[in-house]
Amino acid sequence: MLYLIEQCLNGVQLGMLLFLLAAGLTLIFGIMDLVNLAHGSLYMLGAYFAATFADLTGSFVLGALLALIATAAAGMALEVIAIRPLYGRSHLDHVLGTFGLILFFNELVRLIWGPAGMTLSLPSEMLRAVQIIPGVYYPIYRLVIILVTLAVAALLYIVVMRTRLGMLIRAGASNREMVGALGINIKLLYTLVFGLGAALAGFAGLMQAPILTVQIGMGENILILAFVVIVIGGIGSIRGAFVASLIVGLIDTLGRAFLPDLLRAVLSTDAALTLAPALSSMSIYMLMAAVLVIRPEGLFPAASR
Amino acid sequence: MTERLLEVRGLTKRFGGVIAADAIGLDIARGEFHAVIGPNGAGKTTLIGLLAGEIAPQGGSIRFDGNDITGLSVDRRSRRGIARSFQITSLFSDFTALDNVALAVQAHRGHSFRFWQDARREAQLREPALAALASVGLTARADMRVDRLSHGEHRQLEIAIALATRPQLLLLDEPMAGLGPEESARMVEMLRKLKGAVTVLLIEHDMETVFALADYVTVLVYGRVIASGDPAAIRADRAVQEAYLGEQETSAHG
Amino acid sequence: MKAAREFYRKVVPASWLNPRAGFTAAVLAMLALVPLYAAATGDPFALTLFTRVLILALAAVSLNLIMGYGGMVSFGHAAYLGIGGYAVGILWKEGFASGFLQWPAAIAISALFALVVGLLSLRTRGVYFIMITLAFAQMVYYVAQGLDRYGGDDGLTIGQRSSFAGIVDIGNNTLFYYLCFALLLGSVYLVSRLVNSRFGMVIQGCRSNERRMRAIGFATFRYRLVCFVIAGALCGLAGALLAEHTNFISPAIMYWTRSGDLMVMVILGGLGSLFGPVIGAVTYLLLEEALSRVTEYSGLVIGPALLLVAIYLRGGIEGLFAGGRHDR
Numbered sequence: 027m028l029y030l031i032e033q034c035l036n037g038v039q040l041g042m043l044l045f046l047l048a049a050g051l052t053l054i055f056g057i058m059d060l061v062n063l064a065h066g067s068l069y070m071l072g073a074y075f076a077a078t079f080a081d082l083t084g085s086f087v088l089g090a091l092l093a094l095i096a097t098a099a100a101g102m103a104l105e106v107i108a109i110r111p112l113y114g115r116s117h118l119d120h121v122l123g124t125f126g127l128i129l130f131f132n133e134l135v136r137l138i139w140g141p142a143g144m145t146l147s148l149p150s151e152m153l154r155a156v157q158i159i160p161g162v163y164y165p166i167y168r169l170v171i172i173l174v175t176l177a178v179a180a181l182l183y184i185v186v187m188r189t190r191l192g193m194l195i196r197a198g199a200s201n202r203e204m205v206g207a208l209g210i211n212i213k214l215l216y217t218l219v220f221g222l223g224a225a226l227a228g229f230a231g232l233m234q235a236p237i238l239t240v241q242i243g244m245g246e247n248i249l250i251l252a253f254v255v256i257v258i259g260g261i262g263s264i265r266g267a268f269v270a271s272l273i274v275g276l277i278d279t280l281g282r283a284f285l286p287d288l289l290r291a292v293l294s295t296d297a298a299l300t301l302a303p304a305l306s307s308m309s310i311y312m313l314m315a316a317v318l319v320i321r322p323e324g325l326f327p328a329a330s331r
Numbered sequence: 332m333t334e335r336l337l338e339v340r341g342l343t344k345r346f347g348g349v350i351a352a353d354a355i356g357l358d359i360a361r362g363e364f365h366a367v368i369g370p371n372g373a374g375k376t377t378l379i380g381l382l383a384g385e386i387a388p389q390g391g392s393i394r395f396d397g398n399d400i401t402g403l404s405v406d407r408r409s410r411r412g413i414a415r416s417f418q419i420t421s422l423f424s425d426f427t428a429l430d431n432v433a434l435a436v437q438a439h440r441g442h443s444f445r446f447w448q449d450a451r452r453e454a455q456l457r458e459p460a461l462a463a464l465a466s467v468g469l470t471a472r473a474d475m476r477v478d479r480l481s482h483g484e485h486r487q488l489e490i491a492i493a494l495a496t497r498p499q500l501l502l503l504d505e506p507m508a509g510l511g512p513e514e515s516a517r518m519v520e521m522l523r524k525l526k527g528a529v530t531v532l533l534i535e536h537d538m539e540t541v542f543a544l545a546d547y548v549t550v551l552v553y554g555r556v557i558a559s560g561d562p563a564a565i566r567a568d569r570a571v572q573e574a575y576l577g578e579q580e581t582s583a584h585g
Numbered sequence: 586m587k588a589a590r591e592f593y594r595k596v597v598p599a600s601w602l603n604p605r606a607g608f609t610a611a612v613l614a615m616l617a618l619v620p621l622y623a624a625a626t627g628d629p630f631a632l633t634l635f636t637r638v639l640i641l642a643l644a645a646v647s648l649n650l651i652m653g654y655g656g657m658v659s660f661g662h663a664a665y666l667g668i669g670g671y672a673v674g675i676l677w678k679e680g681f682a683s684g685f686l687q688w689p690a691a692i693a694i695s696a697l698f699a700l701v702v703g704l705l706s707l708r709t710r711g712v713y714f715i716m717i718t719l720a721f722a723q724m725v726y727y728v729a730q731g732l733d734r735y736g737g738d739d740g741l742t743i744g745q746r747s748s749f750a751g752i753v754d755i756g757n758n759t760l761f762y763y764l765c766f767a768l769l770l771g772s773v774y775l776v777s778r779l780v781n782s783r784f785g786m787v788i789q790g791c792r793s794n795e796r797r798m799r800a801i802g803f804a805t806f807r808y809r810l811v812c813f814v815i816a817g818a819l820c821g822l823a824g825a826l827l828a829e830h831t832n833f834i835s836p837a838i839m840y841w842t843r844s845g846d847l848m849v850m851v852i853l854g855g856l857g858s859l860f861g862p863v864i865g866a867v868t869y870l871l872l873e874e875a876l877s878r879v880t881e882y883s884g885l886v887i888g889p890a891l892l893l894v895a896i897y898l899r900g901g902i903e904g905l906f907a908g909g910r911h912d913r
Contacts, residue, residue, distance in 0.1 A: 121660065121848065122895040128888070131888070133885045253720055254720050307727040322713075
């Protein structure tokens with residue numbers, strides 16, 4: 027039971043990280059109609075920047091802050107240099123171009139930081155487990171991730187729903203030409219949105235760095251999960267991304283934790299041993315398949331494109 | 332073989348807060364040339380979309396040749412004999428005119444799970460396609476890529492494609508939009524030839540054409556049918572004059 | 586320059602003097618001569634490299650069928666390379682080393698997977714379709730990683746090449762090379778018949794304007810599904826060949842960047858042309874090989890190059906010859 031709660035919390039944690047990525051992706055797609063495969067690279071940069079700055083400054087928080095700024099800046103620079111020419115082009119061009127960016131960034135990181143990956147250490151205080159409900163212990167840092175990302179999600183909601191920038195974002199998502207015609211500096215808006223997406227991705231990357239990984243190619247793995255989230259939640263919908271992220275995070279975590287045992291109870295030990303790891307990683311794809319059959323446009327489809 | 336080819340009852344469609352089709356009722360007899368007119372935004376294209384099967388209604392029914400087709404998909408309706416032309420031309424722009432029409436022929440001649448023979452050499456497909464092109468006067472352009480044809484030729488091709496499916500009912504969505512005087516005259520001639528040969532539902536703004544060709548006219552305003560009858564009766568109808576014909580005198584149209 | 590090209594095109598018959606066709610012929614001739622070159626220089630490396638080129642060209646041809654002609658941008662095509670390869674590997678591991686069993690199995694299982702994925706994803710369009718095919722391919726990757734019995738992440742070394750009851754010994758590298766070459770040419774021929782047939786017209790029509798296709802009466806889904814399955818099956822064959830060639834199969838062949846590589850080959854060669862994917866594969870793989878000799882960080886060159894291609898080049902390499910008027 028305690029194990030279940032712990033795994034559920036891990037699932038929520040993964041879900042929240044996924045949300046940060048998916049939200050950025052879906053914003054960029056919704057407003058600029060851009061398929062950005064390099065989003066995972068920004069996630070990776072966030073982690074690497076954090077590890078580097080934390081080393082330099084000796085403080086995790088300071089390192090994280092600097093990394094956030096650096097990633098957002100890198101994202102905006104990327105937008106101006108490499109992404110702008112892709113607006114208005116076919117999605118295939120986007121796929122080709124941003125795929126090239128992934129290769130570039132992976133290689134760049136390997137050049138600058140070496141192939142071995144990095145570690146980001148936390149003050150040992152953070153890794154201590156606290157009792158959140160009687161009998162259940164959970165590491166402080168993981169709790170911090172959940173709470174901070176929830177706060178960011180709330181902040182995102184407020185920005186998108188309650189501020190002028192957010193209004194422009196929502197307007198741009200449903201009618202790009204109109205927003206341009208109103209005299210808003212579309213170019214600047216796009217750069218800011220891209221920077222926002224980059225910041226979210228980088229933030230996710232740096233938050234998970236101490237407990238998960240800082241290595242080349244980390245972006246691609248989680249990007250696929252983010253895609254699954256978007257397909258399930260519906261493209262262009264932040265609310266959909268939020269719900270789907272939680273579902274995907276929970277199912278993936280719980281699947282990996284409990285399916286092997288479940289299979290062992292049902293199948294022979296040999297078969298279970300062979301199939302368990304494979305099947306448990308399949309759970310979210312099964313979920314996606316199910317959603318595709320029942321509701322192909324996603325759970326919360328935004329206005330159709 | 333039913334007398335009434337198309338029976339529409341209470342057809343309703345809402346887009347958010349906008350009522351695009353408000354309990355539309357309509358009857359079209361076999362062989363009839365039926366025009367639908369109305370101011371811009373009256374829901375005429377929505378009506379075509381509903382009849383063709385692209386838009387699902389929220390209420391009402393459509394009976395075609397005695398059968399309820401309200402739930403049928405676009406392609407199945409086409410196979411039943413309903414063809415449409417698009418207001419904004421929708422063609423295969425990287426193919427030749429002949430290829431375009433041949434595809435329409437192919438859709439109605441046997442199945443297409445044939446993987447080996449060159450389809451462009453099939454006389455079964457070529458001949459009817461050439462005939463359809465001839466009937467709209469595009470024989471000279473048969474081997475030209477569609478993206479090289481003029482706007483008027485696109486419109487002619489739209490009709491040819493629809494005709495190539497040998498339809499019982501032809502839904503024409505503003506076939507004359509954007510045509511110059513010569514091209515318009517040609518289009519009118521073509522429509523005149525169709526009269527009687529195919530059952531036609533025509534949406535058009537050009538009043539002269541409408542009143543010259545139509546057996547019956549339905550007037551649509553804000554998604555509702557406000558009048559329906561023969562051209563003379565419509566001309567005389569007060570409500571129609573107020574809502575629509577009055578506007579027509581002052582608005583400039585091509 | 587443009588006038589010169591127009592003049593050339595009018596005067597010179599559109600046959601094998603056509604620059605595009607000439608270039609293709611040159612590439613094919615080069616490919617045909619590789620084993621002779623390898624024998625002459627006594628260096629087997631060229632043979633190994635080009636066998637791989639041929640096999641991936643076959644995979645690219647299969648992807649071009651759905652992507653170039655059918656407009657279905659699948660970002661998960663490398664999955665079939667893996668499925669075909671694992672079919673060969675798993676059957677060998679379980680004691681079945683006959684090519685007559687392994688290769689058809691590779692094709693059949695790939696076709697089956699394509700059927701399932703197609704059923705689930707072909708109702709979606711554009712970005713969704715790209716993401717979904719990507720996700721399913723990655724799923725297969727993870728599943729393969731979990732198959733401890735067959736090597737898991739480390740992969741499976743396949744002890745011997747399949748036997749064909751003595752009819753042909755594919756253990757002979759030169760013979761195997763020409764077999765792959767024959768299969769490549771055969772598949773291009775197959776695609777050429779396919780795309781010009783009634784079926785092909787429907788597929789191309791769906792790419793061009795699916796709304797119109799449905800309006801004239803085609804139940805488009807079933808045709809696209811069949812096309813998707815054919816492409817998957819063909820790529821499964823390529824996967825089997827690859828496993829034979831390297832005597833090895835691992836999940837890495839299905840990693841999504843491999844699917845990206847295939848897409849790049851198809852795009853570089855010009856979408857929707859018969860030999861385009863072959864030229865694209867040859868170009869991409871040779872460039873990759875050449876670059877890796879010059880620098881350890883080839884991605885720094887290839888990455889931006891792909892971006893530039895995406896931004897500036899319409900119609901791919903083949904499109905260069907057509908004056909860039911192809912716009913797909």
